[in-house]
Amino acid sequence: MQRQKVHRYVSKDQRSENVAEASTRAETPKARRVIASDAAAHALRLLEKVRSATEAQAHKRAAKDAADPAPHAVVIGGGVAGLVAARDLRQTGHRVTVLEAADGFGGCVRRAEVAGLQLDAGAESFAVRGGTVGSYLDELDLSGSIAATSGASAWLIQGEGEKILANPLPATSLMGIPGHVRTDEVRHLIGRAATVRAAADLITPMSKKWATEPLSLAEVVRSRMGQAVLDELVAPVVNGVYSTDPAQIDIDAAAPGLRAAMQSTGSLARAVAQLQSSAPAGSRVAGLDGGMYTMIEALAGQLQAAGVSLVRNSPVTAISRQPQAEQPYTVHTLGQELKADRVVIATPAEPALGLLNPLLPADQQIEGRSEANAIALATLVVDKPELDEAPRGSGVLVSRGAPLVAKALTHATAKWPWLAEQAGPGTHVVRLSFGRIGEHEPIVESGDDAQLIAQAVKDASKILGVQLQQEDVLGSAVSRFNDMVPLQGGAAAQRRAQVQQALDDLDGVDVVGAWLAGTGLARVIAQARRAVAISAR
Template structure:
């Protein structure tokens, strides 16, 4: 009958969001015998683990590696039958671009923080005075930087190791990984266990060294504590979706959840003219979207709505430049935010990083990816020069710039960072991928917000919220947290 309310589809579990956390939630629920329906607003699965074709090559459009400090992603790959695709990056190591020039990034354990301030590579980057100030860390009381309930990455590093470590090592790494100023980030979210390690081992350097001893990356080049998949990280999504289909999970793209309501038996999700009733609900969206979707059904979440993450744009260039065969900057280069004349925050030389991609590209053909966009905070010294550095150089090549402007900026930045002139004539193909606010933004106090969100969800009994904004940045963190959250609600 025209105008009649459609009957809802019934499923024992509904998952809203088809990124990695949503797909993995569906897998864990299906393994537990649940009938699962996944609703994804877009037309592609995987969220930030996506792909695009540039110059005839299928490349990662988002995440292109995972941290190996935990086995979470490797275990998932094994479960999906693709463990044989796991590959290590080329051992070329990463570099950091400083105002006075490029340096090899020292072997550091956490967010660029050195385990030994007198390591020759660290001293070359910091200078004698910088290493001397950083070494004061070992003589400070363990309470320095750990006494407060909440502290930022910047505050901890400045207190214990000084400004030079912050500006020359930590800011480039944090900017490259989290697209944010370390003054804005909660250290307990982006470097869990470090402050506890200071209390246990007596200094920040010792805490970092202890974490390094627990990894396979001991003594490895900076930037090598990661792995990837032959063919690209997006092949993880392909395998995950195939496994979900094999298990009978209902996968719906182009289906945006508009509203959620409580029912006597669980939850009703409205998506356009369709409704889905489920006993168990998993919301796997970015933080603002997740809270916005649930705020009517679960009002207790409203006050815990997080800020959106920074907007990031990735410019991928496929170039014909045999001069890059020598890997002039190893696997890539991170840019200190005070560096003049460079607008990118990081550059990945993908064909230098991944041997499988170099083989697929062929001799002389290279894939270079530059990242733009960084959540900035006020510089610590408040000087006009520092404020100008925080604002970045003029030219409008930030996330708000058009694709052509970003392309031109990428040519300039790639030329400067790689020390090889890259012109439009060298470019075989290029693409710009926009990620609007999807990187989790672990602002100071965010850990406490996560705990409160989890308490509100637990009180509902049949509601799970997952994703990077709760788990922390990186595939390993998301995979591990998602499995734990789904296991908890099933128990």
């Protein structure tokens, strides 16, 4: 498969010229009445185009259906889970239609052009452990594009009032849990007394009940190492990476293999050290040269080449079922009805349950409301040669007590060598995360991008220890997520069991996605493939 040629460097002068040209074009405003008139006419033209395109697609599908008797699968949702499911269904003999409500595919894997650079505006990496994503990228002929991180360390910001303390996180750690407790790194972060308490883990017997009973990450850390380790080390990592509280995530979902290692070593710290012994800094995650959106492009390209119908701007309003019909399912979208032998629902939880529940008996319907989970990612491209030295490594996690609104910062050009090469000397990309699942963050929920970018510039200055001004910003972008999910906890496991029980009695319907699989590309890909692993022939 040919890879799109990427221009490796765009000079600051070129970017400045582009900005200047855009500003000049914008300096001659139209009268308000003319603008309103143009907008209305433009909207009508767009509606007509959508209607015509939808009718044309419907005619093409009808002709194709008549010529191809293979079972028809409709995938609702074109995020990672939906595209992965569509590819496997096509490979097992189905005709496949993917309906995506938005204008593009990929879901939480997104791309934005900022200051002439093509940047990930969502997920930027994947977990190497287990090899799930690496193997899938190999199937997509992308294994040669897998990119390692720079290996630069992560830091932690703590503070009270206006005072900020910045220290590297322990080199051997897992989700903030230190593998070696009696070190200066740990003492600097939690203090001498808390370090002594954490060291009790090395001599405290391991409860046999912990071998099988449900455990949250918070419960394990608090019991074995104390509250300070939980609050000052683990919580910032979990909040920054997963946007949730350690009490809300199950230890087996958070750290596969950790429970067994605890039982065999008799210590949480020794278990972490054992799991991390072969994983130097930065080696637990990887990305793709050119960004993770390259995977979406490859998937979409292969699907189209295989004859899969990829339909944008097609929200699904309902699914109806006639069990005795030759094609038992009808998918309703934009006034059209698509007949299907099989349906895969690959949307976030709320719309997924909105489609699934009407197919279920009243006593089996599943609660669809979710907690507050608005998350925002602010990306800044800045002209700041002082950041060439990566003063805070590859990124920073923020303790709740620190005088900052952002919960984490990734210094992307310090983390990814391929991106540093594209950006050029002195130009840097930083990504700041705002908002936590289950909490209401006004600056996120307001929807005010300008306010969020202004806050990102302020917070980046404090986090990096390098003063940034608005004039240093060459470009910016905001990406918002309203369907983020934590790693699986008790409530999520219960809902997953309810969904599975309902699907057992509903032949021909599958539900996939992060809200069932858990956070991370590895979990999403694996769950989608398991769900649709049935041949059509």
